[in-house]
Amino acid sequence: MTVKTKAQALRALNEEQLAVVIANSKLHEGTKQAVPGDGNPEADILIIGEAPGKKEDELGVPFVGAAGKLLASLLESIGMKREDIFIANVIKHRPPDNRDPLPEEIEVYRPWLEKQIEIIDPKIIITLGRFSMDFILGSGFVISQIHGQPKRKNGRVVVPLYHPAAALYSGNLRPVLFEDFKKIPKIIELVKQSQKPMERQQNLL
Ligand code: URA
Numbered sequence: 001m002t003v004k005t006k007a008q009a010l011r012a013l014n015e016e017q018l019a020v021v022i023a024n025s026k027l028h029e030g031t032k033q034a035v036p037g038d039g040n041p042e043a044d045i046l047i048i049g050e051a052p053g054k055k056e057d058e059l060g061v062p063f064v065g066a067a068g069k070l071l072a073s074l075l076e077s078i079g080m081k082r083e084d085i086f087i088a089n090v091i092k093h094r095p096p097d098n099r100d101p102l103p104e105e106i107e108v109y110r111p112w113l114e115k116q117i118e119i120i121d122p123k124i125i126i127t128l129g130r131f132s133m134d135f136i137l138g139s140g141f142v143i144s145q146i147h148g149q150p151k152r153k154n155g156r157v158v159v160p161l162y163h164p165a166a167a168l169y170s171g172n173l174r175p176v177l178f179e180d181f182k183k184i185p186k187i188i189e190l191v192k193q194s195q196k197p198m199e200r201q202q203n204l205l
Contacts, residue, residue: 006041006042006119006120007041009119010036010037010041010116010119010120013036013112013115013116013119014034014036014112017036017092017109017111017112017115018034018036018092020108020111020112021034021092021093021108021109021112024108025104025105025108025109027091027093027095027105027108028093030096031052031057031093031094032057032058032060033057033060034060034092034093035052035056035057035060035061035062035089035092035093035094036088036092036112036116037062037086037087037088037089037116038061038062038082038086038087038088039082039083039085039086039087040083040084040085040086041086041119041120042120043084043085043086043120043122044122044123044124044188044191044192045084045085045086045122045123045124045125045126045184045188046085046086046087046088046116046117046120046122046124046125046126047071047085047086047087047088047125047126047128048087048088048089048090048113048125048126048127048128048132048135048136049062049063049067049087049088049089049090049128049129049132049163050089050090050091050101050128050129050131050132050163051089051090051091051092051093051094051095051098051101051131052089052091052092052093052094053065053067053094053098054094054098055068056068056094057093057094062087062088062089063087063164066165066168067163067164067165067168068164070164070167070168070174070177071087071128071164074164074177074178074181075181077178077181077182078181078182078184078185079185080184086116086120086122088113088116089113089132090106090109090113090131090132090135091105091106091109091131092109092112100131101131106131106135110135113135122156123156123157123188123191123192123195124156124157124158124159124184124187124188124191125153125156125157125158125159126158126159126161126184127158127159127160127161128161128162128163128164129143129162129163129165129166130143130163132163133146133160136153136158136160137151137153137158137160141160143160143162146160147160147161147162147176147180148160148161148176148179148180148183150183150187157187157191159180159183159184159187161177161180161181162176162177162180164177
């Protein structure tokens with residue numbers, strides 16, 4: 001798919017799924033707008049957070065508040081920009097007072113993120129925090145045990161990381177998050193190498 005058609009497919013999806021979530025959940029009530037996602041639909045990397053906060057609700061763009069600033073520094077620390085990735089959330093409307101999303105809300109919003117993944121078709125998914133990790137890897141993982149360790153799921157590489165907001169509350173997680181981010185360029189390189197035809201890989205040696 002070209003950049004244009006992926007962007008078009010995402011826009012059509014947003015319209016379709018907005019109607020679905022409004023019909024099936026009350027979460028949108030009291031919010032300013034949905035925050036479907038932002039970035040380059042052709043990106044190899046999809047970053048998935050939890051849900052929009054106050055600033056995101058105001059602007060309709062994910063990760064533009066305090067956690068977003070930390071995410072921007074993390075990306076910059078490995079020479080990447082927001083334009084190099086696509087960013088989305090498990091939940092597309094801001095939960096009241098930034099409470100955790102409820103299991104039934106996650107189910108209502110599930111097809112939206114699943115179809116975004118299908119359209120963008122990223123090589124690597126980076127999950128930020130527990131809700132995103134559970135969504136992608138399934139339950140049963142503990143973030144403190146697997147953060148920064150690439151996993152394989154449905155043919156993609158998944159890198160579970162702490163949520164930047166957790167590092168804002170608990171300062172000792174900040175260096176851990178920066179250390180985990182440092183592993184990403186190498187993971188991208190390995191994924192790209194493993195997807196090249198064998199002769200081209202050998203020529204590179
Ligand atoms: N936290 C998230 O998980 N997503 C956002 O968009 C902002 C903060």
